[in-house]
Amino acid sequence: xxxxxxxVHNLSKTYRVPVREAGLKAxxxxxxxxxxxxVEAVQQISFSVxxxxxxxxxxxxxxxxxxxxxxxAGLLHPTGGEATVAGFTPWERRHAYLRRIxxxxxxxxxxxxxxxxxDSFQVLGDIYAVPPAEYRQTLDELxxxxxxxxxxxxxxxxxxxxxxxxxxxxxxxxxRPQVLFLDEPTLGLDVSMQNRLRxxxxxxNRRSSATILLTSHYMADVTALCPRVILIHEGKxxxxxxxxxxxxxxxxxxxxxxxxxxxxTPPAFPGGLQPVEVSEEGRHTFRLPRDEAAAFTAQxxxxxxxxxxxxxxxxxxxxxxxxxxxxxx
Amino acid sequence: xxxLKLLQTFARASFQQELAYRSNFFISLFHSxxxxxxxxxxxxxxFGQVQSIRGWDFPAxxxxxxxxxxxxxxxxxxxxPSLESMAGMDGEVLTGRLDxxxxxxxxxxxxxxxRVWNLYAFIDLALGVAVLILAVVKIGQAVxxxxxxxxxxxxVSAVATLYALMLVFAALVFWFPGVLFTWIFNSIFQMARYPxxxxxxxxxxxxxxxxxxxxxxxxxxxxLTLGLPLPLQLGGLALSVALVTGASLLFRVALSxxxxxxx
Numbered sequence: 001x002x003x004x005x006x007x008v009h010n011l012s013k014t015y016r017v018p019v020r021e022a023g024l025k026a027x028x029x030x031x032x033x034x035x036x037x038x039v040e041a042v043q044q045i046s047f048s049v050x051x052x053x054x055x056x057x058x059x060x061x062x063x064x065x066x067x068x069x070x071x072x073a074g075l076l077h078p079t080g081g082e083a084t085v086a087g088f089t090p091w092e093r094r095h096a097y098l099r100r101i102x103x104x105x106x107x108x109x110x111x112x113x114x115x116x117x118x119d120s121f122q123v124l125g126d127i128y129a130v131p132p133a134e135y136r137q138t139l140d141e142l143x144x145x146x147x148x149x150x151x152x153x154x155x156x157x158x159x160x161x162x163x164x165x166x167x168x169x170x171x172x173x174x175x176r177p178q179v180l181f182l183d184e185p186t187l188g189l190d191v192s193m194q195n196r197l198r199x200x201x202x203x204x205n206r207r208s209s210a211t212i213l214l215t216s217h218y219m220a221d222v223t224a225l226c227p228r229v230i231l232i233h234e235g236k237x238x239x240x241x242x243x244x245x246x247x248x249x250x251x252x253x254x255x256x257x258x259x260x261x262x263x264x265t266p267p268a269f270p271g272g273l274q275p276v277e278v279s280e281e282g283r284h285t286f287r288l289p290r291d292e293a294a295a296f297t298a299q300x301x302x303x304x305x306x307x308x309x310x311x312x313x314x315x316x317x318x319x320x321x322x323x324x325x326x327x328x329x
Numbered sequence: 330x331x332x333l334k335l336l337q338t339f340a341r342a343s344f345q346q347e348l349a350y351r352s353n354f355f356i357s358l359f360h361s362x363x364x365x366x367x368x369x370x371x372x373x374x375x376f377g378q379v380q381s382i383r384g385w386d387f388p389a390x391x392x393x394x395x396x397x398x399x400x401x402x403x404x405x406x407x408x409x410p411s412l413e414s415m416a417g418m419d420g421e422v423l424t425g426r427l428d429x430x431x432x433x434x435x436x437x438x439x440x441x442x443x444r445v446w447n448l449y450a451f452i453d454l455a456l457g458v459a460v461l462i463l464a465v466v467k468i469g470q471a472v473x474x475x476x477x478x479x480x481x482x483x484x485v486s487a488v489a490t491l492y493a494l495m496l497v498f499a500a501l502v503f504w505f506p507g508v509l510f511t512w513i514f515n516s517i518f519q520m521a522r523y524p525x526x527x528x529x530x531x532x533x534x535x536x537x538x539x540x541x542x543x544x545x546x547x548x549x550x551x552x553l554t555l556g557l558p559l560p561l562q563l564g565g566l567a568l569s570v571a572l573v574t575g576a577s578l579l580f581r582v583a584l585s586x587x588x589x590x591x592x
Contacts, residue, residue, distance in 0.1 A: 098434035
């Protein structure tokens with residue numbers, strides 16, 4: 001059995017945040033009497049990630065995702081607990097460790113904005129001391145994978161958000177990191193650009209076998225890329241396993257959509273079941289327990305003039321929203 | 330070797346960035362000339378009235394202005410832009426943009442100090458050198474080689490002292506991220522345009538030992554024009570080494586306080 005690439009044990013982070021009442025009087029008072037509140041951003045979370053795995057790190061805003069990622073990238077010192085990534089303690093920030101990892105953030109740029117991206121890539125190549133031949137090969141490969149050759153000679157300042165994000169990914173991968181932390185890499189991008197970047201991340205993982213930990217608010221990112229998810233809420237780990245299993249566990253029902261031939265008489269559905277929704281086009285949606293779905297569809301097909309039929313799991317967004325609302329799995 | 334290569338890389342990338350805005354060159358030129366003009370005018374007015382003040386005559390004071398311009402230019406060229414970008418409400422510490430500096434497999438102090446250069450500080454450097462040459466011409470006699478060597482050593486330790494002070498301010502940003510310490514420092518540094526001996530004794534103590542901006546310019550200028558007693562030369566050197574060491578330690582402690590930004 002291979003040794004996990006990322007091992008986290010009881011990792012915690014507490015911030016000391018200044019607090020005060022609203023209003024001018026409170027503002028003035030805070031000049032001399034400042035009060036603080038301890039915020040437990042991450043509370044004793046433990047998990048491990050195998051080499052080459054892509055794991056989705058999900059949770060509502062303020063759940064502690066980014067804080068955890070930043071501790072693992074060595075940017076923040078934890079208040080408690082231990083972690084090793086690729087055999088190193090991240091917050092010791094050893095150069096050998098930093099050479100093995102990369103962090104790409106959707107809301108922060110590492111590009112030099114006034115010059116073409118090639119110049120920024122060269123600076124990073126020099127910082128990571130990437131040998132020239134390897135640099136050229138990696139750059140060519142990444143540029144082709146992202147289809148961004150035409151962008152190379154324009155100043156980054158003039159790029160769209162999606163174009164800039166492509167550059168951020170190249171910048172983050174120019175030294176071929178073994179571990180990649182992606183913090184909201186598709187933030188604010190249109191649907192087709194999100195798809196493009198997802199394909200890229202999947203392909204990069206396949207080619208390089210890099211371990212990837214990804215946070216995203218877009219469930220499409222997670223469902224497309226991550227067979228496994230770690231869900232945290234208010235700093236606590238709520239779930240760590242297969243994404244589809246999570247959906248099955250939380251939503252033990254299936255949705256059956258059936259379109260019938262137009263008929264003036266209201267149809268009698270098997271078992272007297274009534275649809276939860278009927279669309280204007282005559283598409284009936286039924287919600288029923290998982291183990292009854294197969295029998296129901298067989299009866300439906302046998303008894304009524306069905307022209308189209310689909311059976312599906314409830315949308316993952318609905319499942320996740322349920323957890324966020326309830327704070328438990 | 331890698332550090333030297335990186336300095337070259339940072340300088341090249343910064344110059345490329347600066348050259349993207351041509352108008353900045355003319356504004357920088359105007360600013361530098363204005364800075365030089367006001368400095369010269371003050372000296373001309375002063376020495377129109379008197380021959381010398383506490384042993385400092387016009388050529389010596391002119392040499393001091395040259396040193397002030399050179400030291401300021403080196404700060405503006407090499408470490409000023411990087412260290413100053415960390416402070417303030419929009420600074421890298423408060424906004425979390427320092428993340429990428431900390432993620433690099435390079436000494437953080439080195440990267441935080443030298444990653445951004447300002448090409449136009451070369452204008453100030455050229456003007457400073459010109460003023461210094463003018464001062465040497467005004468002295469009217471050949472400056473001994475020993476004075477030149479002493480001047481160069483004092484100049485190196487002056488730049489190191491200034492770097493240490495800037496590094497201390499950059500470190501303090503981790504405790505007080507919104508405060509632009511360099512603004513306060515710049516006002517004090519203006520006093521270094523004149524010989525430290527000109528000021529009242531209590532202020533001399535402050536400018537020599539507490540915020541040693543006085544010796545940054547006074548020692549090199551004195552070395553060039555009058556020669557520097559060995560104890561003073563070595564004292565200046567020792568002070569700069571001690572300050573750089575202390576500032577580096579403080580910076581390391583400060584880094585462990587970095588909280589990034591919440592998202």
